[in-house]
Ligand SMILES: *[C@@H]1O[C@H](CO)[C@@H](O)[C@H](O)[C@H]1NC(C)=O
Ligand SMILES: *[C@@H]1O[C@H](CO)[C@@H](O)[C@H](O)[C@H]1NC(C)=O
Ligand SMILES: *[C@@H]1O[C@H](CO)[C@@H](O)[C@H](O)[C@H]1NC(C)=O
Ligand SMILES: *[C@@H]1O[C@H](CO)[C@@H](O)[C@H](O)[C@H]1NC(C)=O
């Protein structure tokens with residue numbers, strides 16, 4: 020059966036690798052490219068593989084020496100079957116009662132790819148890499164025409180043309196990409212947990228959300244997905260940082276950013292820590308950014324701390340400054356708050372006291 024379809028490469032075990040993307044900074048286990056070669060952990064990665072839309076859940080393929088499997092990361096269907104309707108599904112039971120990842124009714128697709136975890140986990144456990152196909156040119160297992168007929172398209176190629184089919188397809192692609200991109204955090208936090216049952220584990224991220232938004236800090240473009248990471252079973256608490264100076268954001272934006280993370284923690288039912296936050300001194304701002312801000316450090320940071328207190332959310336300012344080390348003051352990176360400066364009274368001593376009283 021010829022599958023002329025849209026695919027992406029999925030690494031079993033930890034994450035997604037998009038073909039052609041070969042940054043050397045990829046975590047261990049990601050396949051990359053270098054010229055005409057695939058690479059894995061610094062070595063050429065030449066493979067014999069296979070296709071199996073029913074993914075084999077055992078070691079047989081591995082024993083046969085196969086390293087990469089292409090399998091179907093899609094199965095879209097109408098919620099109810101209309102006799103004679105389009106598309107005409109394949110003849111091998113591909114329209115039946117098997118697991119469906121997206122069901123269409125009333126012009127809307129409802130996505131549930133949770134069952135696909137079994138496939139990804141099976142691949143991870145046997146060390147096999149996956150190439151996922153995300154829909155089909157043909158009608159087996161649904162395919163492009165399911166999108167097209169359900170959003171009101173007429174021709175097969177409308178799939179490539181209509182804004183509605185493109186956005187429906189993007190919605191599905193995003194769901195599956197997001198689901199497996201966090202596998203690395205899941206694997207590493209589970210690894211730590213397997214060695215240590217007692218300590219809390221966190222991701223230590225800056226806190227980027229992955230929502231529909233025009234703001235890079237909220238739309239996944241920094242690679243983070245705060246909610247998905249916080250939901251992982253071995254991530255005990257969430258972290259986020261605030262540096263509006265570096266991020267070209269305003270103080271008001273940061274106030275909302277803090278509230279939004281507190282709200283996420285409440286929704287998911289885990290603690291969240293405002294793990295780094297800073298506002299430059301006027302001198303450092305001029306040096307690094309060649310601009311001024313009217314709001315002082317005490318004004319700005321006090322606002323953020325007041326929100327933390329109201330949200331009952333712990334926080335950790337960047338960074339501790341002490342003037343009486345044997346060598347004198349520690350390094351001032353422009354954010355440092357020295358304990359013997361007047362600003363330390365509200366920002367360190369009084370804030371700590373208020374937090375300790377909660
Ligand atoms: C699927 O649903 C669409 C929209 O209601 C309809 O046009 C089409 O005929 C249906 N196809 C099947 C096979 O049920
Ligand atoms: C996210 O927002 C940035 C602007 O902050 C924009 O350039 C980018 O295209 C957006 N990405 C998505 C996926 O919406
Ligand atoms: C700093 O900004 C001013 C305008 O506010 C500009 O005239 C000057 O060239 C800038 N300096 C540098 C080093 O970019
Ligand atoms: C600072 O205050 C001055 C005078 O009120 C105003 O013109 C300027 O726009 C302010 N700058 C910023 C960054 O808010």
Ligand SMILES: *[C@@H]1O[C@H](CO)[C@@H](O)[C@H](O)[C@H]1NC(C)=O
Pocket residue numbers: 342343348359
């Ligand atoms: C601590 O450092 C400050 C600033 O350098 C200095 O003024 C003060 O005398 C020092 N205090 C002690 C107890 O050494």
